[in-house]
Amino acid sequence: MEQILANGVYLGSQYAMIALGLTLIFALMNVLNFAHGQMYVIGGFVTYTFYGQWGVPFVLALVMSCVTLAILGALIERYLFAPVIKGSAREESTMLLAAGIAFFLDAVILLVFGEKQRGVPKIVDGVFNYDFRLIMPYDRILICVLAILSIVAFIGLMQYTKTGRALRALAQDRTAAQLMGVNVDRYSMIGFALGAMLAGLVGGLLVTITGVNLGMGGPTSIKAFMMVMIGGAGVISGAIWGGIILGFMEAIGLAVLYQYGDITYLLIFVSLMIFLAIRPQGLMGKPWG
Amino acid sequence: MFGFTAKQLTGVGIFLFVLFIGVPLIIGATGRWDFYFTLTSVALLAIASAGVWLTFYIGRINIGQGAFALIGAYVSAILVVKAGWSFWISLPAAGIFAAIVAILIGLPILRLRGVYFAMITLVLTQVVTLTALALPITNGAKGISNIPLPSGVSLFGIPILPDFAGMENTKLAFYYTACILMVITYAALYRLVNSRLGHLCRSMQQNEELASSIGVNIAYIRIVIFAISSFFGGIGGAMFGSIAQSVYPSSFQVADSVNFMLNCFLGGLGFVFGPMLGTLVLYFGWDLLFEFGKYQMLIYSTILILIIRFLPNGLLSLRFGKGGDK
Numbered sequence: 128m129e130q131i132l133a134n135g136v137y138l139g140s141q142y143a144m145i146a147l148g149l150t151l152i153f154a155l156m157n158v159l160n161f162a163h164g165q166m167y168v169i170g171g172f173v174t175y176t177f178y179g180q181w182g183v184p185f186v187l188a189l190v191m192s193c194v195t196l197a198i199l200g201a202l203i204e205r206y207l208f209a210p211v212i213k214g215s216a217r218e219e220s221t222m223l224l225a226a227g228i229a230f231f232l233d234a235v236i237l238l239v240f241g242e243k244q245r246g247v248p249k250i251v252d253g254v255f256n257y258d259f260r261l262i263m264p265y266d267r268i269l270i271c272v273l274a275i276l277s278i279v280a281f282i283g284l285m286q287y288t289k290t291g292r293a294l295r296a297l298a299q300d301r302t303a304a305q306l307m308g309v310n311v312d313r314y315s316m317i318g319f320a321l322g323a324m325l326a327g328l329v330g331g332l333l334v335t336i337t338g339v340n341l342g343m344g345g346p347t348s349i350k351a352f353m354m355v356m357i358g359g360a361g362v363i364s365g366a367i368w369g370g371i372i373l374g375f376m377e378a379i380g381l382a383v384l385y386q387y388g389d390i391t392y393l394l395i396f397v398s399l400m401i402f403l404a405i406r407p408q409g410l411m412g413k414p415w416g
Numbered sequence: 417m418f419g420f421t422a423k424q425l426t427g428v429g430i431f432l433f434v435l436f437i438g439v440p441l442i443i444g445a446t447g448r449w450d451f452y453f454t455l456t457s458v459a460l461l462a463i464a465s466a467g468v469w470l471t472f473y474i475g476r477i478n479i480g481q482g483a484f485a486l487i488g489a490y491v492s493a494i495l496v497v498k499a500g501w502s503f504w505i506s507l508p509a510a511g512i513f514a515a516i517v518a519i520l521i522g523l524p525i526l527r528l529r530g531v532y533f534a535m536i537t538l539v540l541t542q543v544v545t546l547t548a549l550a551l552p553i554t555n556g557a558k559g560i561s562n563i564p565l566p567s568g569v570s571l572f573g574i575p576i577l578p579d580f581a582g583m584e585n586t587k588l589a590f591y592y593t594a595c596i597l598m599v600i601t602y603a604a605l606y607r608l609v610n611s612r613l614g615h616l617c618r619s620m621q622q623n624e625e626l627a628s629s630i631g632v633n634i635a636y637i638r639i640v641i642f643a644i645s646s647f648f649g650g651i652g653g654a655m656f657g658s659i660a661q662s663v664y665p666s667s668f669q670v671a672d673s674v675n676f677m678l679n680c681f682l683g684g685l686g687f688v689f690g691p692m693l694g695t696l697v698l699y700f701g702w703d704l705l706f707e708f709g710k711y712q713m714l715i716y717s718t719i720l721i722l723i724i725r726f727l728p729n730g731l732l733s734l735r736f737g738k739g740g741d742k
Contacts, residue, residue, distance in 0.1 A: 159531060161674070207725060215728030216686070219477055222534075223681035224724045226674060230717035238714065349538070349670060356535045393546040396539050403539075404524035407532045 129261040131382045132375075137267055139374025140274040141329060145347065146354035146366035147281060148325030154298035154361035155318040157218055158208060161225040164348035165232035166323050170196050170330025171339030172240045178334075179247035185335070192331035193324045200323025203228060204316045229344065236341050246338035270332050277328060278367065285363060294318050298361060353399060359412020368410055435595050440588065452587040454703045456659060458696050459594035460652045463601045465679040465691035467648030470605065472685050473614075474641050475621040476529070480537030481649045482673030483544035484514040488650025489657035489667055493560045494553060496658075503566035507654050514650025515643040522642040526635075529624075541673045548665035559664030566658060590659050597655065598692070601648060606688050608644070617641060682723065684730020693731055 145167060152160045160166075170192040177188035211224050251265045285291035293314045296304040305311045330339065354373050358365025373395070380391035403409075443451050464481050471478035488510040495506035525536050548554045565586065608614055616637055619627040628634045657663040679698055683690030701719070705712045727733055 153531070159534070207721065211725060211728045217729075219685075220681055220724065220728045220730075222477070223678050224721065226678055227717055227720035227724060230713060231721060234711075234713035234717055238710065345671065349542070352535055352538065356532070356539075360531055360535075389546055389549055393543065393550060396543045396546065400525070400536055400539055400543065403528065403532065403536050407528045407536075 129257070131378050133261055133263055134382075135371075135375035135378035137263070137271045137374070138378055139371035140271050140278070141333060141370075142350065142354055142374045143278060143367045143370025144274050144325055144329045144332075145351045146358070146370045147278065147363065148322035148329075149351045150355045150358070150361055150363065150366040151294075151325070152319055152322040153355065154363075155294065155315055155322075156204075156208060156212065156221075158212075158221045159225060159352070160322070161222065161348055162203075162229040162232055162344075163322075163326055163351055164344035164346065165229050165236065166196055166199070166326035167330040167347050168236055168339060168341065168344045169199070169232060170327030171334040171343075172236065172245070172330075173327065174331035174334045175240075175245050175247055175339060179245070185250050189328065189331045192327040196327025196330075197320040197324040201316050201320040203323070204319035208319070209312065209315065229348070233341065233344060236344075240341070242341045244338050244340040245334075247335055250335050266335055270336060273332055274329070277325075281325065282363070290314070290317060294321075353396075355409075356403060357399065357409055359409030362409075362411050365409055365411045432599070435599070436592070440591075449587065452591045453659075454700060456587070456591045456594045457656070458699045459591075459598040460656050460659075461676070461679070461699060462598050462692045462695040463655075464649045464652035465676050465695050466601050466605050467645035467652075468676045469680045469683075469685070469688075469691040470608075470641055470645045470648070472680055473609070473621060474617045474638055475624070476526070476638070476642075477531070477534035477677065478537050478645065479534050479670075479673045479677050480540040481645070481676040482668035482670065483537075483541040484518060484646040484649030485653030485656070485672070486541075486544050486548060486663075486665070486668040487517055488514045488653035489663045490548060490554055490560070491650070492654035493563050493657050493663045497560055497563055498553075503564075503658055507651060507658075510654035511647040511650040514653075515647040518643045518646030519639055522639050526638045526642055538670060538673065541668075541670050545665050545669055554665070557665060559662060559667075561662035563658060563661045563663070565661070594655060594659075597651065601651075602689065602692060609688055613637070613640075682720075682731060684732035687730065687732040690730055690732050697731065 145163070148166075149160055149163045152158055152163075173192040173195050174185075174188045177183040177191050178185050183191075207224060207228065208221060211221055212218060215221070249266050251269055253265045255261075255263045255265055255268060285295060293304070293309045294317070296307065296309055297311065297314050297318065301311060333339075350373065354369035355361075355366055356369070357372055358367070358369030376395050377391070380395060384391050384394075439455065443449065464485050467484070468478045468481045491513045492503065492506040492510040495501040495509060496503050501509070521540065525533065525540075528536060549556055554560070609617075616627070616632050619632060620634055620637065624634055653668060657667070660667070675698065679694035680691045681694070682698060683692065683694030698720075702712070702716055705716050708715055723731065
């Protein structure tokens, strides 16, 4: 039981971070970022290159992941999403753009890093063992703590800084924010960069445990969408709850139903559909976002 | 004639000529027989995309067409292989089964809008794929293979449809079948959009509450539209299974559902023939770029991004489309 709970916390904290970036981008621009999973993979590969290949300290490699993705996100927003949102008759057209970017990033990853599974040396050795009831490698605990710290830092940024206040205003009502003197274009770009940066940060953190490969992008995006849906689209606290809930469902499901394999995911998806049919705005979303 | 302008009729005439006579002549002259398979796939995917376009027409983003295509493919395959039905009866049966599933699922989920509907249909695709893996009748991950080719049909001793198994050139036969199905689908779609139901759909697309307040039965219409849409999906999927002679849970996945949606976006949501063009460009373009080897994906996605960057309302917003502008 302790093991299941610990796995749940570990999975949940990672998932919450992935969902946070996605929900931030959605809240600000109403864009479903299909390329989120690919951004996560790129973050993983950047850390792999710096830490695994060139022997740069892990923390520095993580920072490089964040910076790369933030620049990438800012460029994508500035030169692709912003003009398309302005020019299209229906704002759903951005979905095609997002999917195109997902394909593009996949192609770039394939050309630059190849399709092999990549891993990096462990950051800390050893396994935490509590009476054989709770077994957890130290690096997982470290990553889990780092993820929780990043989430706390992100919430702090959103709540207590000027940038965070502007972003929250933008998410609430774009026009009103503009009328109050918020530079909408600039903060959209910052928000998108921040969301992409979070994806890169998770990728960099997780490469130390699961490694990274080309095929991880798509499934990660789908999982992130689910978490955002559970919590409510475009709500920061909702994304965190969604991540934790999905993490625990997976941990419990895989532990209880392990002999049936994919049944766990079938059950998760079906219950999600029933939940959404009853409560479409998720746990704490605004209706008809 | 029938309220069409001469220009529209010429357009349709040219299109049908190219489809049924021009393409086989060109392929015969160039010897690229593999294009038959590509173009047949395009025609079938265009049928499924037409369904997605129809749900867009009532203002819903549908990322669940892969689910209905998979259902159609499995229903047809099971009826042909296990129950010994003729393929030509199983084809409408597959469509109708998909439509019934759509009605049952649509009753609760069609109340949702915007991204919520998009996401729940995306999840639906996953559910159907995983169900196909888990159910005994679908044979799990092994899928159903060795589906026999469509058999002949004769009425009162007069052959109506030839036996595909006894034919020398099944590729051409499948090409014609798929094209005929596609033409019927789009004719039906055009008729539907220009009917009273089509006008009601447009009113729903703009504002559901307003439409409802002036007496449009929106709950009924969206179920009907979703059922028709899924019917197209089922037909397309069933025909695909018959051509590939096999169905697996991975035949139609989330990526396929997303592609169906992209076809509609690329062609243009405001045009009946948008999804057909979108499917042709996306699928055929991907095939043509095969020669670039490992750069195929890079070039393909770059073109895709450029198109949407400079033509955000779809290819047909350039107005070189003929006929059916809506």
